[in-house]
Structures are given as structure tokens and as C-alpha cells.
Amino acid sequence: MTSTGSARSTRDGDGTALLVLEDGRIFRGESYGATGQSLGEAVFTTGMTGYQETLTDPSYHRQIVLQTAPQIGNTGWNDEDDESARIQVAGYVVRDPSRRPSNWRATGSLEDALRAQGVVGIAGIDTRAAVRHLRERGAMRAGVFSGAALAEDPELVERVRQSPQMEGADLYGAVTTAETYVVPAVGERRFVVAALDVGIKYNTPRMMAARGIEVHVLPASSTVEEIESLRPDGFFVANGPGDPATADGPVALTRQVLERRIPLFGICFGNQILGRALGRDTYKLRYGHRGINIPVIEHATGRVAITSQNHGFAVAGEAGEEFDTPYGRAVITHTCPNDGCVEGMAGIDFPAFSVQYHPEAAAGPHDAADLFDRFAQLMTDNPVGYAGVAARRPDGAEPVPYPEPEEFPETGEDTATDGSGTDAATGHGPADGGDPAGGDRRGGSDGGAPPAVPQAPAPAAQPSPAAPPSATAGPSVDLNPDRSAGPGPAPAAGQHPGADRAQAPADDPAPTTRLPVTPPGGAPASGSAAEPPTSRLPTVPGPGTPDPLTAPFSDIENALRREGGAPGAAERRADPVTGRAGPVDDRPWPPPPAGSADAEQARQEEN
Template identity: 70%
Template sequence: MTVATTDAALVLEDGRIFRGAAYGARGRTLGEVVFTTGMTGYQETLTDPSYHRQIVVQTAPQIGNTGWNDEDDESDRIRVAGYVVRDPARRASNWRSTRSLDDALTDQGVVGIAEVDTRTLTRHIREHGAMRAGVFSGDALVTDAAMLEAVRASAPMRGADLAGEVSTAESYVVPPRGETRFRVAALDLGIKTNTPRQLADRGVELHVLPSGSTVDELLAVAPDGVFLSNGPGDPETQTAAIELTRQVLAREIPLFGICFGNQILGRALGLGTYKMRFGHRGINIPVLDAATGRVAITAQNHGFALEGEPGQRFDSPFGTARVSHHCANDGTVEGLRCSDVPAFSVQYHPEAAAGPHDAAPLFDEFVTLMEARHAQTH
């Protein structure tokens, strides 16, 4: 595949411009530029709703080798705002592939750029932080000044209320595989496809609710447990979800949150959140369990985090809680556990195959929590 090297541009809000070749759809796209360190799993990355309004840079140099299939999507479509790669595969080669990555991006209107020095770009983001950016190609490739003006006029990620943009519009039910053991209400803040599968495998009938659902709508499901999903944006904007979580905690309904759900639970318990410099995004991030000392290799995708220290205990309106997990790389809060109400959460993705299954037992722990609550109330 021979292409020109100056028919696309990635423009950062600090004025840095990376030039390359158009990849995927042609046009203009704006968002926050972030990098992910996963060597595999680009299809799951692209379809993860947590990447909504983000331009994703792949640090792995070769992307697209296995093409695109019809089984691995984490939602109903590609969710990233834009895509940046170094060396796209000229030919897809995998027995499950139905089309190329380039075709998938083009068909879904995702503007990308290839032949970028992604190592330099990643170092720039690490040094200066995730920031607003734009990918421009085709007729949208205009003067540098005009492109930079468009980027700087775009909305920042801090203060962005995005969960409602990726949440389901209507409630739906995912049946269990086999006998129904428990009924769980899941608040869809940007839920990934594999999460309901993990719960269904454990006999859970999952009722997926829109992000704006009220406590009465949740209680109408008569849930044995409540699940808070992953999702995009600034957790500080999620006042309704935070209040809903407080109502669940007050009723002592077993609760499990992941990623964005971890931040929602934390804010419900009285912790603050902050925007990270460049976030955690990848499938190789070590997390330490304070109680056991064990380290799990995890998949993560978040640009905000909870305030707190490893192993910290703190008082909340619902009793004592503690920071149960932290990142072994930088000490970031990676999990919470309540002592007086049945609730816990983690910042990473136990449904993803990172370690490959180091964190999968967390779903079993959620089931155990519901079993204990059922035995107590009956």
C-alpha cells in the first residue's frame, strides 16, 4: 500500500502537529488524545464506550494484522472519536476476520491517521498530559492555524458529562446461562458486552438500565444486587448516578462497580476525584490487593481517579470503608471495599483477558455477596 505521507494531520492543542497518511474515513474529528499500551485487542479498544470522544493512539507499532471480525465488539459500533497508528497492516490474516480494520473504520466514519511516529507522540502525551486534539484529512486538511483554532475551540474532557451519550435508551434483559440464581440491576454508564456474559455465566439475570434511571425504577426490578458499569467522561458530573448509589447503599443492597463505577461509588462515599495526567490505558497494568498482597495484571481505561492512599481507611456516611487495591506503578486508587454495607468496586476491568483471568474471581465475589445477603434476609 503506497500512500502520501502528508495527506493527514494530528493537531494537538499545544500547537504540536504530527503529519501522516489518511487512515479510515476522511474528514475531521475532535477529541482528547490518549494512548493505550495493549499489544493486542484493538477491536475491543475501538468499540469500548469508555473511549467515547477520545482520539486513541496505539503504542504497538503494527495494528490491523488480524483484521476485523463479528464477535469481539464490546458495543454496537466503534466508539473512539479518532484513531492514530504507526504501521497499519497491508493485509489482514486471521481465520475469524471478515474485513480489514481500515474498512471497518471507513464504513463507520471513523477518521484516522497512519504513519505517525507514535513513540514520539506517546512521550509527548506522557510529558505534557492528555489534551484536546484533532485529526484532519481530505478536504478538512486546511491551514495549520485553522486546524489549531478548531482544536482549541473543542470541549475539554474535564467537566464532560458523557455517560448519557453511550448508555442504552431503553432497559433490556440479559438472561442467565442455565438456572436463574440472582437478579441484578446494572446501571449502564457505558457497559461493555462481555460484562453481561460474565454475570450470565454465574446464573445472573441482568436488567440493564439507562444511566438516568431513578431509584424507584431500579427497585422495580427487585434486584438481589446492583452493578455500576464502566463509562466515559468526568465522574464529578454524574450527580444522579452518585445519588442513586447512595440510595442503594442505604438499603444495603449488594453493590459491585468497575472502572467508572468505582469512581461513582467513591464519590457516593465522600471521596473526591481528579483528572490524571495521562491516565491508565492498556492490558498490562499491575494492581496490588492490600488484604492479600497479591498482584493482578489488569486491563484499564480511565483518565480520572479517586483521591486516596494505598490501604487507607476512612469514614463515610455508610460506615467504614478502605482503599482495597492500588496500582503498583504509581499508587493510584484501584479499588474500594465497605466494611458495614455490602459494596465493593475496582478501577480495572475484570471482564477483560489481561492476566488473562487474574481478576475474573471478582464476579464470583459479587455472587457470594448476594448469597450472604439472601441468607441474612431470609
């Protein structure tokens, strides 16, 4: 609700809290977590699960996070799901917090964690109205006030307006690691990756380690000389908070890495840093993408992934757009169908790619987890490092020079392929998403091929895992200290991630999501390609029937019973043991009065 006049909001100590927006809108609720004052940018996230990962995500630094899910805190707080060393949000806004956690892993309640780390929160407000306000007017500065921080409404609004804006905010330095640390590979060490920490989440190096990658997490102030001293096979740019236009240091470092042709992978803030390093502009979104069910289209394959996202800035560009960079041609590879926002890009003539979403999925769906396999394949195809097994080369050997950009055949033109799936005319593999960098595969070729280039020396023996790649390597860190096993099975010796796909016949289609196929003439498809049955919403026949999208479920259920049952109820098979067609549909509703014959029959059926 909105305040009126300038009456004093509340007295200290009565448990009242206020969410104050910079445009003067004020929501009144009760204190949740610590009491005091918190200032930041008000944003909302639509995830119905994973609130602990959200609160500890460094990308939310200096933001007041509003949960659209009404009930928060049911599973309490544990010691395993943190994505950083502390809660990162500036403030927290919920509708109906759980008063008692109920989960076997919980070590305390959510409110206890907020209070212990000094995070000021508010509960009991109409979060639906607050979200609608932010959607219509955009993310804006806000403040949460409680206890001794309360004052007259105009004074609170003025405090909010005096706080710094998110646009132009330089925040990654506040969340980066102070010293280098190492996350060891699970099983055999196949690659060494230098990861620039501008707000990295714990699950990202954990996902790489599961693929045999030893990850050296470096401070944001690291130099290219420090990276080269690690002899890395790849370079990773992490997620993080703030405006990418202020990240001059990481952008300059990324350009130096691109000049050295070190395979590069970026996530979220890393996508924006790569974009600026390639000469693209970035801009602030109206209210951003924050949730765990946001669709993304990969244009090379048509594949749609449901992704976890958390970003308020984006890279300028259009779907499928190709553009020139100082390092060769690049292309916009992914976009969001909701608003056309750029969600990924890749180099065509250089080994680099990035995505705006979070394939580490903490929390969220795992549709994009294969991007870590693509990064491993990119390092295999572009052996510029010599620390890992798959890309090791003798001391003093130079990396293979990259060929000049080639002319690709027109769309729809038939091209012959060799047994490995490489285009015999161009030396490039199929655009199936397996090589995000755009396909410098340097495969064998015959007639019409470009001039041959020098080949890399044969891989040498594995260096001793006991010896760090350089004297600058940091201490080893186990991100799963209480688990007997790592985050995933160790890859087999000598096998790169995704090897099963690589061994498939060359004419097999790319492993994309299969859509239902309808033969010409309108006949329905048969067999495994037939379209599966879909869930059906009840049909609204006329006035007086509740809207299935907005009405309470009990009203819809009663309406369906009056109309003769839910869709498909007659087709349900009876349970062979109980004889019921469903757990509820054969019960009297509403329940019969206590003591009646129907009530006694229902009680006997329950037993």
C-alpha cells in the first residue's frame, strides 16, 4: 500500500518495517531478519526454489531482492547450498516467511541466517503489487527500514534517492577473491583453466572439476602475465554484479587473452565483458531477467533451453547477427524469445564463446550443463596451453597458427563430410552447437581446401599432479568438504567430455530437442515421434464459471463437479487394489457431516 501525508511511519520496537521505493511508493510490513536500514536496487526473482543460492549469489550484491513466490523459508538454512562465503543481497522482501523450517539438512532458520549476517528484511507486504509496480516502472533504488532507522516518510524517500544508482556501479571488486585458490580436478587432470573471479559462484568450478578441469580462481586484478605463468589451457570469465561499462580492467585483460588465442568461456557478467572486449555496447534492462525458468534459443540448432538467469544488463545485438572484431568474425548465437535479449555469442575465427545465463544451475534447470563439455572440447580443438594432458606440448613449441577466415557455402548447399563430420570443402565441422567457437577444427581436407597449416606436436606425457603448474598457484580448495564423492563421476582416462557424441556416425543428427513431426496432409505422426498428450485446462463454457487461470482451485473443482467431472476423468483406469479412479474424485465433496453414513464410509476407505 502507499503511504499518505507525512505522518510518522511507526515507533521503534513495534516490529514494523517499510519498503520505500525512489518514486515515493511505500509498502508497510513487519521486520524480518536484522533491523536497521538497507539501501540498494529493488529487483524481483521468480524462482520458487533455491532461495539460499539466490541470497548467496554474488551477482545480487547491493540489490534488494523481492521473492515472487509467496512462501519462503520452508527448508531453513544449511551449510551445503551457499554459492559464496556470505549472503550477498542488501535486503530481502518476502510475503509469507515460514516460521519453522522443516528439512533434514537444515541447521537453522532463514531468518536466523539473515539476522546473523546483518541483512535487513521485510515480510508481510503485498509482493504481487510490488512486482507489478517494478514491472511497469522498472527496477529502481529502494530501501528497507525498521527499528531505529524509521523516520518520517519524506525523509526515508530522500535517503533512497541519495543512494547510488546501479547504472555506472563498479561492484565486482567488492566480491572478488583476495587471493588465488585452486579447485582440483576430479580424477585425472585433463585441463588447467584460469578463472577470473568477478563474482564467481561455488558451483561453477565444481562443474568444471567434474570434467577433469583444474580451476585456478584468480582475483579480478590479475594480469595477463599471471595468467600465462599458469600455462592454462583455457580462460574463464565468471558472473558478477554491477555495470559492465565500468569493468575496464577485466575487459582489457580479456582482450589480451583473445590476442593470445587462449580458449575463452564467459558466463553472465563474463558474457558482457566479452561483448565489450569485442567492441559491442551494453545497456541496462528495464527490470532484468531473474528466475529459473527463462527460455533461450540456440539459433544454430533451434534448440530451446530453460535456463537460470540473473542479470540487469545485456549486450546489444540481434539474433544470428555476424560482426567484425579485432580478432576475426563473431556471431550472436543465443537470444531470449521473451524480449529478444542477447543470451550468447561466439567467435567464428577465434576460440571464444559466452552465454548470458547460468549453466551451473544453482538453483535451476540443467538444460545448459553441456556448455562445460563444449568448453572442454574447445580446449581440445585449440591446444594453446600445455598444462593439461589433452593440450600439452613440449617447452618452446609454438601453438598452431590460425588460418585466415574462409568463405562458407551458401545455406542449403550440399557439402561432403569425412568420417569425423568435418566439412571436406572448408575444413569446418557442422554447426550443431558442439563447437561454440565457430569451427576452427583444422580437419583433413581434399580438393578445394585452404593451404595446409603446421600441425601441433604430439601430446606429451602427463606432468605430475603433485607439482603445481607454477609458483603462483594458490591453495587447493575442496568445495564439497562433507561429501565422500565429488560433484560428478571422473572422466575416463584419455577421454574428453562428450566423447560418446564424438563417436557417433557422421550422418547422425545433432543431439537437439526433438519436436513432434506431422506428415504432409495433416495425418498425425505415429510411433515414438508422435506428439505426447498435453495437460488441458478446463473449458470455461459461459458466465458464472470461474476463470481457470485466476480463480482458486477449489472453485474450479466445484465447477467441474457440477459439469460432470474433470476432463478425461471417465478415461481413468481404476486402481487394481482400491478400485478407485483417483485419490480424490470418488470422495464426497464437500465432506459429509460428521457422524453420517457417508462420513463413516469415507473413514473406512481411508483405513
